[in-house]
Amino acid sequence: MAQQLTAGVSLKPAYMAEALHVTAPGLFFEVHAENYMADGGPRLAALDAIAGRFPISLHGVGLSLAGDAPPDTAHLAAWRRLVGRFNPALVSEHLAWSAWNGAYVPDLLPFPRTRAALARIGDNLARFQDAIGRRVLVENPALYMPLAGHEFPETDFLAELVRLTDCGLLLDVNNLFVSARNLGYSAEAYLADFPLEAVGEIHLAGHAADSRLGESLLIDSHDAPVAELVWRLYERLVARMGARPTLIERDENLPPFAELMSERVRAERLLAKPAAAALHV
Amino acid sequence: MSELARFQQAFVEALCGDFAPLAPWSSRSDGEARFSVYRNTAAKGLADALSAQFPTVARAVGEGWMRAAALAFAREHRPEAPALHAYGGDFPDWLAGFAPAGEMPWLSGLARIDWAVRDALFAADCAPLDTAAFAALSPDDFGDTCAALHRSATILWFDDGTAGLWRDLQADPPSAEAELAPEPGGLLVFRPRLEVSTRPLGYGAYAFLRACRAGESLGLAGQAALSAEPDLPLANLFGDFIAAGVFERIRRSPDAVW
Known part of the structure; x- marks a missing residue:
């Protein structure tokens, strides 16, 4: 894609009409790939129109990379059709699983980061990248409960995946913030260990406190504006790493399109700051 | 079975209500309380998908009833693919046998029409x-x-007035007179x-x-x-x-x- 991506927003059906007529250099739109896995219809036609004007990012939520089974071949074929149709600027998936024994759980589920799991996920990811002929960005998950049995910290596990498959990474700063709070580690220390050179996209989103456990359990709810503490983390990250395409993610409690676009402007301004500022942060 | 497979099996059992198989991997005393985030997210995802696929059913019975029915259905029918807009093809037939819907024999028919609309949308x-x-x-x-x-195209026939009721329920806001007329009739959706x-x-x-x-x-x-x-x-x-x-x-x- 010739155009340089700066900041983008989630594209929801409710935003299609306004999105089509907006003008903003560097703007891109991200959709959940699975929502467009259809034979035809108005939803695909609307995305065709958007893709004619803006770069598109296809974000997968259902490949189940971290499941103990190869990716579903029908799902890979559906992915191939989407990539062929929309020629996305970015393609991403999650370090998580959702399929088990032919049934699908609509969530992004955790797993013990073992050597065996690394081999399996590396293989799954290689199959995915081969099937669509693209480098895939793998996203760090939002975690809610500590698990026993990890053999790698998450940052090392992601670095190993990059080494094994030449994939890229999608660094979700909100997921990082939520996981650090929920599991009791330092977000800054996590970022210090993160393989930043592989980051091809950043996600920013809002979160919510659990209705029962309160602030000790944050939910990656995507139903609110990006939190101030997440903005601060993002600002320091960009100052250190330099600019990367950044998405304002929103899936629930959708605000007016203009509100989402104003969050995007805030990200764009931070991205435009000279990277040299990093020296003084 | 690999450790990852055993973990996934235990996790799915915990999602279905039995946390014990997952306990060996849970490293903190409040693990099960935290685990409920996954139960809630999965349940919400399934209920939201069914409400989106069956908007007329949801309008007829209200959000709370629809959600309860969706969760009861989801316990017996898991999605087989991650594209959730294809989830729920068995819901109309299932509704016909769902005891709480007994007073609404037309509900399954409304669901069949909603599904025909979904089919047409994605054809x-x-x-x-x-x-x-x-x-x-x-x-x-x-x-x-x-x-x-x-x-x-889908063509449907109803010996009661379900087709007319479905059409009445499309009005926004739904017409106050939406009720089952006793006339048989069919519907073409395309x-x-x-x-x-x-x-x-x-x-x-x-x-x-x-x-x-x-x-x-x-x-x-x-x-x-x-x-x-x-x-x-x-x-x-x-x-x-x-x-x-x-x-x-x-x-x-x-x-x-x-």
Whole structure:
């Protein structure tokens, strides 16, 4: 894609009409790939129109990379059709699983980061990248409960995946913030260990406190504006790493399109700051 | 079984309510309380998907009832693919046997129509047959010409007034008089271009389209329509269907397999 991506927003059906007529250099739109896995219809036609004007990012939520089974071949074929149709600027998936024994759980589920799991996920990811002929960005998950049995910290596990498959990474700063709070580690220390050179996209989103456990359990709810503490983390990250395409993610409690676009402007301004500022942060 | 597979198995059992198999991997005392985030997210995802697929059912019964029914359905029917807009094809039949819906025998029918709309929405795109293709036909051709319905089309029949009730419930806000009229009737759901259309069908129109769908010739379809409804204005009806884009193609071979 010739155009340089700066900041983008989630594209929801409710935003299609306004999105089509907006003008903003560097703007891109991200959709959940699975929502467009259809034979035809108005939803695909609307995305065709958007893709004619803006770069598109296809974000997968259902490949189940971290499941103990190869990716579903029908799902890979559906992915191939989407990539062929929309020629996305970015393609991403999650370090998580959702399929088990032919049934699908609509969530992004955790797993013990073992050597065996690394081999399996590396293989799954290689199959995915081969099937669509693209480098895939793998996203760090939002975690809610500590698990026993990890053999790698998450940052090392992601670095190993990059080494094994030449994939890229999608660094979700909100997921990082939520996981650090929920599991009791330092977000800054996590970022210090993160393989930043592989980051091809950043996600920013809002979160919510659990209705029962309160602030000790944050939910990656995507139903609110990006939190101030997440903005601060993002600002320091960009100052250190330099600019990367950044998405304002929103899936629930959708605000007016203009509100989402104003969050995007805030990200764009931070991205435009000279990277040299990093020296003084 | 690999450790990852054992973990996934335990996790799914915990999602279904039994946390014990997952306990060996849970490294903190409040693990199960935290685990409920996953239960809630999965349940919400399934309930949201079904509410999106069956908006008229949700409108008829209200959000709370719909959610409870969706979760009861989801316990027995897990999605088989990650594209959740394809989840819920068994919901209409399941609703027919769902005891709390016993007072609403039309509810399953509303769900069938909602599902037909979903099918039409996501069907492969295909321009309907141009009216000119029919203009070239003379009545002599009807005996050996078949007309195939548009690929997005579903035809439904209800012996009660479910079709009319579904149409009443589309009004926004729903018309206060939405109620089950005792008249039998059918419904055609199809998407000739980008928008889904619905058309009420009487006895004759339903018989006509049903015969077309079964691969009968236009002549036989017309006979079926007139025997179901002797005073049907058949030529007008056929013309209306053509103009609305109900047909995808015609073929002059009675033996054709459609």
